[in-house]
Amino acid sequence: MNEVRAITTFVRAATLGSLRRAAVDQGISPQAASHAVMQLEKELGVRLFHRTTRKLSLTEEGQRLFDSVKPALAIFSSALDEARRSKEEVGGLLRVSAPRALGLPVLWPYFEQFQRLYPNVRLEVQFDDHFTDLVTERADVGFRGGPPPSGGSIARALVPIQLIVCASPDYIERHGAPQTIDDLAQHRCTGYRRANTGKLAQWQFQIDDEIVYRDMPPTICVNDTDVETQAVLSGLGIGQLGSFNATPHIRTGRLVALLTQHITEYGTVYIYYGHRTEQPLRVKTFIDFMVERMADNRNFFLDANELRAVRAA
Template sequence: MNEIRAITTFVRAAALGSLRRAAVDQGISPQAASQAVMQLEKELGVRLFHRTTRKLSLTEEGQRLFDSVQPALSILSSALGDARRSKEEVDGLLRVSAPRAFGIPVLWPYFEEFQRLYPHVRLEVQFDDHFTDLVTERADVGFRGGPPPSGGSIARRLVPIQLIVCASPAYIERNGAPRGIDDLAQHRCTGYRRANTGKLAQWQFQIGDEIVYRDVPPIVCVNDTEMETQAVLSGLGVGQLGSFNAAPHIRSGRLVPLLTQHVTEYGALYIYYGHRTEQPLRVRTFIDFMIERMADNRAFFLDAAELRAARAPQRGAGGGRARRGLVPGA
């Protein structure tokens, strides 16, 4: 027996004074309505209605049941209506998880734009450098940099993450630019300590078909990609930055890309989520919004032509002019 259907039919029959009217109200046949009420009476072991050919009235037990379940059914009906409307209206709570590194430089401007377009969505953003399990953390949508996320989520690649060696024009003017990977040992360099592991990130270089990893001792080490970018912009040293941080400053002339023949990709930025058919409209709208604005968005990486153009000799280039720690970068 479908107890909710049976109780709903019982309540509508009591309110309308007729099983036939209750059947029409529920979109079922009169026989099905009558059967549902009889099954409910059998299950409870009490008679709920006095029945005559012309009249339907509640027994004492039926009246007590009606008084008890009607408020609960109203709450249930309201809750079901809210759930249905979530598939039709862009409103309600939207939980998003993302790494801190992509917060301000990449994602936040789009979050602001989405909020302006859909002001009835309550956006709750958790910046976390650990991978977020959407089910465990009760998040609707996640972002991740590096390899694609696993664990049953649907992942969509947005933009590549390039690792680009950069320096400011002022640093190159004072200290020259490294001509090769080995020249980095003669320069002041910045470093990034991974927030989730505490380990100093190795520098990565594309050499032929292989990716080579090097330990580059830093003169300045931080655990925040924006702060490392600022250190390089300030001329404190040479840094290997993510393209999402570096590309806008390279295009504006505030940073100079170096060793571009060795640029490598550290995976990509992904958006991931559960099955779309189960998502409220606000979640599906947000996913479509972010994909439309970010998929292959060249604002966050350098294309092949830009990398080739950057290989031209830089003013003051020279690998041996700066010794680590001897020439100030400020």
């Protein structure tokens, strides 16, 4: 027996005073409505209605059951309506997870735009350098830089991440620019200590068809990519920065790209999420919003023409 259907039919029949009207109200046959109530009576072991050819009225036991279940059924119905509306309205709680490194320079301006467009969405953002399992952490959408996330989620590539060696014009004026990778040993360099492992990140260089890793002893070391970018901008040293941090400053002349023939791609910025058929409209809308604005967005990397121009200079 479908108890929810049976109780719903019982409440509608008691409210409308007719099993036939209850059947029409629920879109089922009168026979199905009558059978549901009879099954409920059999399950409970009591009669719920006095039945005549013209009238349907509650027994004492039926009245007690009606008074008990009607409020709960109203709450249940309201909850179902709310769930249905979440498929139709862009509103409600939206949980997003992202690495700290992508926070301010990449994602936050778009989060602000989304919030202004959809003020009924309550955006909860968790910046965490550990990979977020969407199910375990109860997140709706995640972002990741590097290799694609695993774990059964759907991942969409947004923009490449280049590792660009760069320095400020002031640093180059005072110390000169390295012409080779080996020259870096004679320069002041910044370092980035990974927040999730505590290890100092090696610098990566493309040499022919291989990626070569080098340990660069830092004169200043931080565990925040925004702070490292600021250190390079301030002329404290040469840094190998992610393209999402470096590109805007290279284009404005605040930073100079160095050793561009050795630029590597560290990976890609991905957006990832669960199966779209099970998502509320606010989640689908957010995903589409971010993909539309970020996919292949040249604000965050140097394209092939720019790289050729920089190398020629």
